């Protein structure tokens with residue numbers, strides 16, 4: 167079998183992530199509704215999402231962006247309703263936001279089996295994750311991912327086509343035998359197709375709105391969607407077999 171380079175995303179591809187953010191956002195919204203009786207849960211969540219996403223273009227995927235979106239939402243509604251801003255409430259919200267980074271991560275079902283099989287098949291596995299170094303390293307350690315990725319780990323604060331292009335240059339990857347596997351249309355799939363590497367999209371539960379974009383890219387690489395991580399080795403195998411048949415014809 168022809169050896170492939172397979173880049174995996176981490177959050178919501180190999181380990182759960184959205185569910186922890188959504189839990190903490192629910193707790194935030196409950197607290198806000200207790201303080202502000204005139205605003206709805208939907209309004210609170212919309213404002214938080216808007217501030218969180220707006221900060222990415224300025225600051226990248228740094229961890230403190232998320233707690234600051236709670237504080238920003240609180241201040242916005244204080245101004246709107248004339249409620250006094252209280253230091254202890256701001257502190258409480260900041261700490262609540264940071265709680266998401268303390269929850270131990272759980273692997274997506276079949277994470278180990280899938281990575282182990284691809285490794286045994288002789289493929290070169292890479293991890294490409296967005297976020298800040300400390301938080302992503304914490305998860306990599308908890309999940310013991312160096313077993314599969316060793317030093318082939320890339321952490322980007324701005325996870326976009328430029329970041330992927332830099333990685334491909336560093337690892338000297340031929341796009342014909344290179345794959346990106348991830349849950350984010352915006353930061354995994356579009357950059358992959360723009361670089362003409364093969365993309366496998368695995369939709370995640372409770373997806374963050376930021377990750378969902380329309381895919382409108384000219385590409386000659388494969389673009390596949392699967393329901394679960396477990397299906398990845400088979401679809402890559404099948405693609406390789408199809409290529410061999412095509413060449414032999």
Ligand SMILES: [Mg+2]
Pocket residue numbers: 175176177178179348349350
């Ligand atoms: Mg992800």
